[in-house]
Amino acid sequence: MATSKDLADLIFPDVKETTKDLDKRFPPRNLPEGAEVTRFAPSPTGFLHTGSLFTAMVAHKFAKETHGIYFFRLEDTDQKREIAGTGMDLVKQLKRFGIVADEGYCGDHEEGQYGPYVQSERGDIYKIVIKELIKKGRAYPCFCTKDDLDQLRLVQEANKVIPGYYGEYAKCRHYTIDEEIEMIKAGKPYVIRFKSKGNHLNHIKVHDEIRGDMDLTENDQDIVILKSDGLPTYHFAHLVDDHYMGTTLVTRGEEWISSLPIHIELFEAMGWKHPKYAHLPVIMINDKDTGNKRKLSKRKDPEAATSFFLKAGYPIQGFIEYLMTIANSNFEAWLMANPKGNMDDFNLSFDKFSLDGALFDLPKLNNISKELLANMDKDTFTAQAEEWAKDYDPELYGYITSDKAKFERIINIEREQEKPRKDYERFSDVTPKIRFFYNDQYDKMLKAAKLPFNEFITPEIIKAFLNDFVATLDLTHDESTWFNDMKTLGVKHGFANDRKVYKANPSQYNGWYADCISLIRIAISTSAQAPKLYDVLEILGKDEIARRINEVVATL
RNA sequence: GGCCCGAUCGACAAGCGGCUUAAGUCUUAGCCCUCUCAAGGCUACAUUCGCGGGUCCGAAUCCCGCUCGGGUCACCA
Numbered sequence: 001m002a003t004s005k006d007l008a009d010l011i012f013p014d015v016k017e018t019t020k021d022l023d024k025r026f027p028p029r030n031l032p033e034g035a036e037v038t039r040f041a042p043s044p045t046g047f048l049h050t051g052s053l054f055t056a057m058v059a060h061k062f063a064k065e066t067h068g069i070y071f072f073r074l075e076d077t078d079q080k081r082e083i084a085g086t087g088m089d090l091v092k093q094l095k096r097f098g099i100v101a102d103e104g105y106c107g108d109h110e111e112g113q114y115g116p117y118v119q120s121e122r123g124d125i126y127k128i129v130i131k132e133l134i135k136k137g138r139a140y141p142c143f144c145t146k147d148d149l150d151q152l153r154l155v156q157e158a159n160k161v162i163p164g165y166y167g168e169y170a171k172c173r174h175y176t177i178d179e180e181i182e183m184i185k186a187g188k189p190y191v192i193r194f195k196s197k198g199n200h201l202n203h204i205k206v207h208d209e210i211r212g213d214m215d216l217t218e219n220d221q222d223i224v225i226l227k228s229d230g231l232p233t234y235h236f237a238h239l240v241d242d243h244y245m246g247t248t249l250v251t252r253g254e255e256w257i258s259s260l261p262i263h264i265e266l267f268e269a270m271g272w273k274h275p276k277y278a279h280l281p282v283i284m285i286n287d288k289d290t291g292n293k294r295k296l297s298k299r300k301d302p303e304a305a306t307s308f309f310l311k312a313g314y315p316i317q318g319f320i321e322y323l324m325t326i327a328n329s330n331f332e333a334w335l336m337a338n339p340k341g342n343m344d345d346f347n348l349s350f351d352k353f354s355l356d357g358a359l360f361d362l363p364k365l366n367n368i369s370k371e372l373l374a375n376m377d378k379d380t381f382t383a384q385a386e387e388w389a390k391d392y393d394p395e396l397y398g399y400i401t402s403d404k405a406k407f408e409r410i411i412n413i414e415r416e417q418e419k420p421r422k423d424y425e426r427f428s429d430v431t432p433k434i435r436f437f438y439n440d441q442y443d444k445m446l447k448a449a450k451l452p453f454n455e456f457i458t459p460e461i462i463k464a465f466l467n468d469f470v471a472t473l474d475l476t477h478d479e480s481t482w483f484n485d486m487k488t489l490g491v492k493h494g495f496a497n498d499r500k501v502y503k504a505n506p507s508q509y510n511g512w513y514a515d516c517i518s519l520i521r522i523a524i525s526t527s528a529q530a531p532k533l534y535d536v537l538e539i540l541g542k543d544e545i546a547r548r549i550n551e552v553v554a555t556l
Numbered sequence: 557g558g559c560c561c562g563a564u565c566g567a568c569a570a571g572c573g574g575c576u577u578a579a580g581u582c583u584u585a586g587c588c589c590u591c592u593c594a595a596g597g598c599u600a601c602a603u604u605c606g607c608g609g610g611u612c613c614g615a616a617u618c619c620c621g622c623u624c625g626g627g628u629c630a631c632c633a
Contacts (some may be wrong), residue, residue: 227631234633258628329569356562364582517591529593
């Protein structure tokens with residue numbers, strides 16, 4: 001009678017090493033007390049998902065905080081869904097958000113002693129562990145076809161029993177080793193399944209760092225651990241990789257909670273200690289059609305792709321800060337107390353995590369982003385705007401690169417002060433707001449638009465006032481002197497120099513000084529809204545102001 | 557449907573049995589200030605914590621049931 005060792009040798013004749021060899025190959029890490037080893041382990045199936053970035057950020061942050069290790073592992077075990085090149089993209093995208101791994105897959109190479117960090121290259125390691133599991137009688141070949149499985153499911157549904165491959169329904173677990181060997185020798189295709197000892201009537205207590213003790217049902221499913229293509233399934237790869245890579249803390253989305261019992265049993269079967277788990281809330285969005293909350297969807301929601309926010313011009317730091325407010329409710333208070341603080345000084349903690357998924361809130365992101373942009377010094381702002389514009393806004397990129405000093409003067413209006421202007425929520429807001437500063441653009445705008453002059457002021461008055469303005473303009477005066485000049489000029493042209501005076505007798509005046517100043521603003525910018533006029537005038541310079549005013553007067 | 561997780565303002569949330577006639581931030585609305593705008597200042601917006609029961613002198617806070625929302629039930633991760 002054949003033994004399980006015979007079966008294991010038949011299936012993996014070339015595998016000579018054992019887990020003892022693996023223990024030597026991947027010795028325990030030499031890390032200080034309390035240091036956490038965390039990881040980000042995506043599949044190369046597309047762009048960087050906002051939820052993935054959230055998870056990666058949290059993993060990265062915990063490793064940094066505890067002076068541990070954060071590594072990147074590529075989970076490319078699903079060849080059907082894999083999209084070539086996306087592994088590299090993921091690394092690059094993460095880097096843009098400031099998340100760089102201490103070790104692991106780097107796109108074109110690997111760093112670290114616990115690799116390979118790409119699962120498709122770890123075949124030998126998985127096989128060693130599986131061979132051992134077979135020898136122990138905790139794994140077996142399953143010859144069921146897709147049809148067999150479909151059939152089984154139908155029967156189970158009809159009988160209203162829990163679907164799946166377990167217990168009496170796990171047909172292949174009941175074969176004798178001789179039968180198994182015979183079928184393998186006959187060339188029947190098979191997968192390897194884990195042989196569960198659990199019972200779904202039992203409950204197990206599992207600790208989650210965020211949720212505390214959870215009461216879960218014990219696993220009894222004989223899950224597939226090695227697929228017919230020779231690659232492991234997620235559950236099994238998680239077991240092997242996180243064990244041998246020395247992961248101490250697994251951070252992942254809460255959708256994994258239901259498979260936790262599988263993972264727990266897998267670790268027990270190997271006699272290994274499982275890592276700590278922290279199941280993170282998933283970022284939600286309101287479905288436009290149903291109005292219900294649901295997970296951010298790769299297919300339906302543009303917000304699911306981090307590139308969406310990059311393209312939209314959100315500063316990277318702002319997006320990260322928003323994600324942090326979702327992660328820890330006390331982060332926002334910290335941010336307000338430390339507006340210029342380094343995020344590394346904030347300690348992320350599990351007990352401040354919310355238990356249910358936050359609704360993605362664009363207005364909140366906008367607000368955080370606006371605050372951040374307003375409080376940036378002009379050099380940082382310019383540098384980041386340039387980086388963004390290079391990829392997404394050629395017009396802006398042109399402004400910045402052709403005359404950086406001018407651009408900096410423009411965006412520095414009312415910046416770098418106690419209560420700075422808050423004009424921009426994102427870098428994409430910049431171009432439309434500063435366009436009029438550029439002469440050729442101004443000319444185009446002047447041609448295209450009807451100037452929004454107050455219709456109660458006659459063209460004659462406007463003309464006379466503007467002409468006089470140009471004739472008497474003196475930008476060598478300081479702002480308050482200049483402002484008084486304007487009031488005086490206004491009075492000369494029938495504008496009251498005091499609001500109350502005007503209000504008391506509106507018919508006596510053409511308006512008050514706000515109205516005449518508005519004429520200048522409109523003439524030089526084509527818009528009734530612009531930052532402080534004096535600053536704008538200074539940047540444009542006397543000649544250009546005169547040119548613009550003359551152009552406008554000519555059209556009246 | 558089974559199992560699991562969760563439930564405080566429109567959103568994010570504080571709250572951990574008496575200090576809560578429920579913080580703060582965003583949004584929204586109004587007022588003030590202001591050369592326009594962006595801001596800034598002030599004010600308003602949950603008599604109530606999904607619902608119903610209990611425990612207790614006392615509950616948003618503990619327990620039970622219901623309801624609702626989410627997740628999961630693959631040779632996908």
